Amino acid sequence: MAIRFPPMAALRALEAAARHLNYTRAAEELFVTQSAISHQIKHIEEMWGIKLFARTGRRLLLTEAGHALVPVIRDFIRRITSTVEDLSETGDSPAALRVTLLQSFAFKWLVPRLGHFNHEYPDINVWISTSDELVSFDSENADLGIRLGYGNWGNLFEEPLLQEYVFPVCSPHFLEEYGAPEKPEDLLTLPLLRRSAVDILQRWRDWFKDAGVVIKKMPKGTQFPQTSLAVQAAIDDQGVALARSAHVLDDVKAGRLVRLFPEVKSKSNVAYFLVCTHGRENEPQIAAFRGWLKREAAESAKEFEQMLS
Amino acid sequence: MAIRFPPMAALRALEAAARHLNYTRAAEELFVTQSAISHQIKHIEEMWGIKLFARTGRRLLLTEAGHALVPVIRDFIRRITSTVEDLSETGDSPAALRVTLLQSFAFKWLVPRLGHFNHEYPDINVWISTSDELVSFDSENADLGIRLGYGNWGNLFEEPLLQEYVFPVCSPHFLEEYGAPEKPEDLLTLPLLRRSAVDILQRWRDWFKDAGVVIKKMPKGTQFPQTSLAVQAAIDDQGVALARSAHVLDDVKAGRLVRLFPEVKSKSNVAYFLVCTHGRENEPQIAAFRGWLKREAAESAKEFEQMLS
DNA sequence: CAAATACATGAATAAATATTCATGTATAAA
DNA sequence: TTTATACATGAATATTTATTCATGTATTTG
Numbered sequence: 001m002a003i004r005f006p007p008m009a010a011l012r013a014l015e016a017a018a019r020h021l022n023y024t025r026a027a028e029e030l031f032v033t034q035s036a037i038s039h040q041i042k043h044i045e046e047m048w049g050i051k052l053f054a055r056t057g058r059r060l061l062l063t064e065a066g067h068a069l070v071p072v073i074r075d076f077i078r079r080i081t082s083t084v085e086d087l088s089e090t091g092d093s094p095a096a097l098r099v100t101l102l103q104s105f106a107f108k109w110l111v112p113r114l115g116h117f118n119h120e121y122p123d124i125n126v127w128i129s130t131s132d133e134l135v136s137f138d139s140e141n142a143d144l145g146i147r148l149g150y151g152n153w154g155n156l157f158e159e160p161l162l163q164e165y166v167f168p169v170c171s172p173h174f175l176e177e178y179g180a181p182e183k184p185e186d187l188l189t190l191p192l193l194r195r196s197a198v199d200i201l202q203r204w205r206d207w208f209k210d211a212g213v214v215i216k217k218m219p220k221g222t223q224f225p226q227t228s229l230a231v232q233a234a235i236d237d238q239g240v241a242l243a244r245s246a247h248v249l250d251d252v253k254a255g256r257l258v259r260l261f262p263e264v265k266s267k268s269n270v271a272y273f274l275v276c277t278h279g280r281e282n283e284p285q286i287a288a289f290r291g292w293l294k295r296e297a298a299e300s301a302k303e304f305e306q307m308l309s
Numbered sequence: 310m311a312i313r314f315p316p317m318a319a320l321r322a323l324e325a326a327a328r329h330l331n332y333t334r335a336a337e338e339l340f341v342t343q344s345a346i347s348h349q350i351k352h353i354e355e356m357w358g359i360k361l362f363a364r365t366g367r368r369l370l371l372t373e374a375g376h377a378l379v380p381v382i383r384d385f386i387r388r389i390t391s392t393v394e395d396l397s398e399t400g401d402s403p404a405a406l407r408v409t410l411l412q413s414f415a416f417k418w419l420v421p422r423l424g425h426f427n428h429e430y431p432d433i434n435v436w437i438s439t440s441d442e443l444v445s446f447d448s449e450n451a452d453l454g455i456r457l458g459y460g461n462w463g464n465l466f467e468e469p470l471l472q473e474y475v476f477p478v479c480s481p482h483f484l485e486e487y488g489a490p491e492k493p494e495d496l497l498t499l500p501l502l503r504r505s506a507v508d509i510l511q512r513w514r515d516w517f518k519d520a521g522v523v524i525k526k527m528p529k530g531t532q533f534p535q536t537s538l539a540v541q542a543a544i545d546d547q548g549v550a551l552a553r554s555a556h557v558l559d560d561v562k563a564g565r566l567v568r569l570f571p572e573v574k575s576k577s578n579v580a581y582f583l584v585c586t587h588g589r590e591n592e593p594q595i596a597a598f599r600g601w602l603k604r605e606a607a608e609s610a611k612e613f614e615q616m617l618s
Numbered sequence: 619c620a621a622a623t624a625c626a627t628g629a630a631t632a633a634a635t636a637t638t639c640a641t642g643t644a645t646a647a648a
Numbered sequence: 649t650t651t652a653t654a655c656a657t658g659a660a661t662a663t664t665t666a667t668t669c670a671t672g673t674a675t676t677t678g
Contacts, residue, residue, distance in 0.1 A: 002431050003393050005321065005386075007635090007665060008314040023625060036667050038626060043665085048393050055625065059675090065396045072392055076385035077314075083381055084312050087359050087374045122311050316635060316665090332655060345637050347656060352635085364655065368645090 006047050010040040011073050014052065017041060018070040021060045031119050096125045097285050100137065101146035103130040104195075104227035105272065108247040109300070110146070117292050124285050132226065137275050143286060145275045146293075153273075157281045159290065161272040161297040165245035165304065166203045167264070169257040174237045181240075184211035184261055191239030192221030193230045200227075203268060204242050210266040231257075246272065249300055272297070315356050319349040320382050323361065326350060327379040330369045340428050405434045406594050409446065410455035412439040413504075413536035414581065417556040418609070419455070426601050433594050441535065442506075446584050452595060454584045455602075462582075466590045468599065470581040471606040474554035474613065475512050476573070478566040483546045490549075493520035493570055500548030501530030502539045512577060513551050519575040540566075555581065558609055581606070 016026035023037045045052055052066040101110060106128055114126060137145040137156060151158055168187060181187055194200060201218060208215050224230040227247050234241035235256050251257040274293060280286055325335035332346045354361055361375040415437055423435060446454040446465060460467055477496060490496055503509060510527060517524050533539040536556050543550035544565050560566040583602060589595055
């Protein structure tokens with residue numbers, strides 16, 4: 001007897017759901033919503049007239065039927081994947097794209113989004129190389145760079161990505177504990193967390209100026225060697241971090257951090273730029289990465305807008 | 310590295326094509342056109358950047374890559390199929406539908422079309438039981454019957470399927486050899502092939518009457534115990550068969566037989582009917598089969614029309 | 619008990635996929 | 649060399665599949 005086959009995508013959803021025993025996590029892995037997974041598994045269950053998961057409350061368990069089927073599917077996915085990889089690599093090696101950027105931007109913005117790129121272009125291998133300080137773009141060691149600045153880096157192709165903002169953030173729990181500061185100058189009495197670098201110090205002078213606060217000397221507060229550590233400290237209720245927008249966007253979105261004094265408009269003329277050697281900007285992989293980066297950056301910019309309103 | 314997956318349907322197409330080493334036959338197996346198979350395999354080849362078949366002229370050969378991939382796919386299809394079957398049969402046994410009908414109609418019309426039904430309803434198992442002569446519908450031994458007659462079989466649900474026509478046919482080769490008969494009465498000088506039964510004899514008297522030929526006594530010609538044998542003899546250039554429409558439709562379509570004197574309109578008031586026990590006509594499986602039969606019959610009726618024009 | 623977490627589901631729609639048709643090309647066979 | 653056979657392909661379209669959104673329901677946790 002012949003049977004009907006569900007779509008491959010549904011089988012992959014089943015495999016992932018069975019592995020995580022959790023639709024939500026399976027959904028994250030496959031870059032879709034929980035709803036999509038639920039629908040697809042329901043589809044298989046109906047097509048084959050078989051219950052695959054036992055739902056006892058919010059706990060998922062594979063049924064006996066599930067235990068019988070999933071290994072077959074998993075095995076197939078593994079074997080096909082490895083066979084296809086073997087066959088493909090006899091041809092040209094998988095394309096690699098080397099990207100250099102700042103550690104903080106990589107950690108708090110690029111890396112969390114890179115999964116989308118891999119998902120969209122599984123054939124392009126992205127290597128990232130980070131540095132603590134901005135270094136000049138070295139075309140020997142990198143195909144692309146992401147720079148923070150004013151643009152105009154000499155003989156490089158460049159393209160603006162994302163405008164930078166600077167604002168203070170703290171955790172919701174910290175707010176409850178210390179009470180919300182009423183005026184920008186109240187910040188000066190709270191534990192301030194920031195990276196120990198000269199460039200960001202200057203940006204904070206600008207912020208206080210834009211907020212109408214005259215300061216003689218920036219309070220030292222607690223200083224961290226890396227932005228990500230300062231942000232993490234803020235999440236852990238340690239104080240108010242003075243942060244760059246791209247570094248805290250996701251944390252603010254998720255409610256781990258709250259933006260203080262959103263009414264203070266302090267937009268620097270500094271922005272993130274994408275750079276590469278002139279003439280290489282339209283090479284297929286570079287163009288793919290550029291296009292994707294710009295879409296992600298536009299998305300982030302939109303989220304900033306919403307955060308302001 | 311994750312890879313993209315082609316749709317399951319394409320993988321099945323690949324498996325079938327690799328088994329037959331012939332797209333056309335694979336297409337027949339899957340009830341699609343050769344074009345569909347070609348497109349799907351091309352899709353896989355492009356997605357994975359792999360050549361699967363070597364096309365040397367009109368001979369297909371699996372490439373090395375094909376040899377590596379196909380067993381993985383075939384194995385998966387087998388394992389999933391048998392697992393799903395095992396799991397399903399623990400529930401209620403696969404539905405079976407018993408159909409009784411005349412041997413000739415089964416052989417020349419129903420059976421060649423049954424594949425479509427199995428394809429559309431893989432869960433319904435059709436059993437056919439044939440008889441040489443019409444017997445009364447026995448609801449103990451059958452769920453459905455197909456009868457030839459005028460309708461009105463007592464206490465049964467009935468539904469007209471297909472109007473019957475009767476006409477002479479012979480092979481194209483026989484025509485060349487003997488020359489085309491010019492007038493219906495010329496038929497009487499040719500070897501006539503027909504089934505040895507009273508009912509069809511009467512229908513032939515009617516045909517000659519409709520053709521304006523007065524005959525005192527029907528020529529005996531060669532008689533066969535079964536319609537299918539008479540038709541086969543005609544295909545084998547043995548003479549002119551006096552045949553019922555449903556028995557030769559496919560052979561005429563395929564050019565194995567040619568209809569003679571299409572201008573003679575001789576439509577009997579006899580037709581094929583579907584019958585079943587009253588009240589069972591809307592049971593799911595019976596309704597499914599009825600619906601499908603009616604669609605196939607309508608298709609055949611349309612083909613008769615075209616054959617006339 | 620309220621809040622948070624996780625799966626279910628109907629409706630709407632977007633995006634792929636499947637398929638055919640009408641030809642085209644190449645090759646083998648008559 | 650014609651004919652027949654078999655795969656390829658572009659265009660058009662039909663059909664499925666995929667996905668999200670906005671809620672709903674059930675369960676656990678604080």
